[in-house]
Amino acid sequence: MKNLLGGNLAGIPLSSAACSHERQPKRLLALSSCDDIVPYTTSKNIPKLKQRKSVIGKMNKLGEGMDCLLQGIREHVSLSPNLTETVKGKLSLGAKILKVGGLEKIFKQKFSVKEDEKLLKVSQCYLSTTAGPIAGLLYISTDKIAFCSERSIKLLSPTGKLLRIRYKVSIPISKVMKAKESENVKNPSQKYIQVITEDDFEFWFMGFLNHQKTLRYLQHAISSTSSS
Template identity: 65%
Template sequence: MSVPLMLDEPLMSHATKSRTYTVLSMMNKFVKKADNLAHGVREHVRLGPKISETVKGKLSLGARVLQVGGMDKIFRQLFSVREGEKLLKASQCYISTTAGPIAGLLFISADKVAFCSERSIKISSSKGEMFRAYYKVIIPLKKIKRVNQSENVKKPSQKYIEILTVDDFDFWFMGFLNYQKALKSIQQAISHA
């Protein structure tokens, strides 16, 4: 929790006070951003099954991003992307499913909101055979009816983004490292679609 820095020194000149208050204001903003990031990391890690598994997944994801050459290239490998489609933002988060939250990446482009799990999950085929696949969701921006902000009533620090489609499917995303940036990016993408 940040505590605002204050200065009460009557012997300082006006110029010195002004510079000092400017520096203190900048420091307060930095502390607030650091607090928000720390909170985002704490919420993101909390949703994982075990801290060690979450850290292992993040390291694996980081290595993959470096190996492939960035988030834009990962986005283009995972999803069909039309020529000229621009990736606006990529965020680590979780998608809520009936089986529980699944960690992955949320991609926001000029055409779609897309999610892909960090790791493959076990799925059974119609014949009962088990196989592994990545959990993917693609929501064209033109199919989004609205985006809702939500929070846990008992724990207001746990924030969610609900995307409701025109065919009444809803997708819940949570555990963002930076909730406000992700929400703003989705809202901006929709407004420009």
């Protein structure tokens, strides 16, 4: 990975090292395979069997969906060093969104937005950095992928003065080569979204409540730009 960012990218070089949180996924709904076994079948009970299998199939899908949601919640919360601070941060962010008048207005306040640019998706997540994961909002628009931290971070200026600034990253969609799902080698249930630019910069986003949905929006935005 390069140590300096190109002129079209704004941010700080990131660490691609996976977090070492060890967790075991839990099943909300566990249906044994023997539930599908019946002692005999006649022409009269075939419709009932089909209906039963349909219900079981739907229940399994519901269980899988809830598993994904719970896994996302566990991952999102566990990445924060302090649960109380996480809750306070979410409440503060929610109050700010209401005060400003919506996520789109916050997006326009934080980043330079073109006249015809449309905001497609906003997701709460964490950005992986060399200093550790930073909580914030990931914005996906027709022109860029942008991230802004929920809180200000402390930095020292060249003169030694302590500064408090928002951590921001802005990547033009036209410069993104691909976005793909990745996982923690030590904990495969922990998923990441890896964004790779044409200049070989890598950005790692994690802790989504639903990373697959966000990834679909990302890939759609990238493909739409490349085809236009």
